[in-house]
Amino acid sequence: MDTPASADREGISRIERMCIERGLKMTGQRRLIARVLSESEDHPDVEELYRRAVAQDSRISIATVYRTVRLLEEKGILERRDFGGGRARYDQADRGQHYHLIDVDTGKVIEFADPRHREIAQEIAARLGFELVDHRLELFGRRFPEGQAPATPRRPGKPQDDEA
Amino acid sequence: MDTPASADREGISRIERMCIERGLKMTGQRRLIARVLSESEDHPDVEELYRRAVAQDSRISIATVYRTVRLLEEKGILERRDFGGGRARYDQADRGQHYHLIDVDTGKVIEFADPRHREIAQEIAARLGFELVDHRLELFGRRFPEGQAPATPRRPGKPQDDEA
């Protein structure tokens, strides 16, 4: 009840609205991907996005998903992430500065924020003669053993993701 | 003049010594790769390692380079890095905790150390209920404009590397 009149109809997802604002031509496929993304609370890879999209409408190909996430990244709507699983994962770009902790045993991804990192990063860049343009930080951790010991104490396996 | 008698001959590279210590069978190819790595001050990718190796002895294939860096990584001699160029880059594992700043205009990589990041990372992990197993931090920066403005203010291009 608080959106501008022109886009007040139900069924317009948050990301679709952002696409429209940026003047993208909205096709059925793009609308679908936009909706899937808007409803995702996690960090899906392309394969996963494709799976969720096909489930709603089979008339989409994975090549289109690849093309669309790339487009949305160029438009600043998505950010590409690398959690070390060999596939790119996507994150909405306007969720504010945050980082990720990956559970090395389960692959789950937990978000957190902490302004100190940026400050220190900025200071270090300056000391080296640079203006900080961007920075990435990922933590890999193991849940404290409060129950039993985990089975595979290895390097981060294919990250899955938290469901919320 | 301070190395153990058994490996005192010139021509034994630092990394070859580490391989021997870990009981690896030393072939001509592995010795060559070890030497190339020992002489590298930067963060070469496999292709680059292969180029440097073939230049010294053409009887090596890129598959062997792939197999060898993987082996050395498993043995804890090398660390695989991802600077966002789509290829894995390698770093000697025993150089102590350090991070990288990538110049977004030139792709050059600069190393730096700062203990605060680890401390904060550890603290955050603990707050989230995790033991910190590993962490990655990369800064992307642009040299302060003290001469002229850079040409392409874009996202990090294929990282090259500092030559020293």
Add this chain to the structure above:
DNA sequence: GTACTTGCAAATTATTTGCCTGCCC
């Protein structure tokens, strides 16, 4: 109507692997 999108399949890129031969310990 026309330029932009899509689907499909083929192309690319980075990396791994099968297999048979060769060489290190």
Add this chain to the structure above:
DNA sequence: GGGCAGGCAAATAATTTGCAAGTAC
């Protein structure tokens, strides 16, 4: 001497692209 290592080429895996046909504005 026997098993691990290496070369070569084919196999994977993720992602991109050419092209003909469809569609948004």
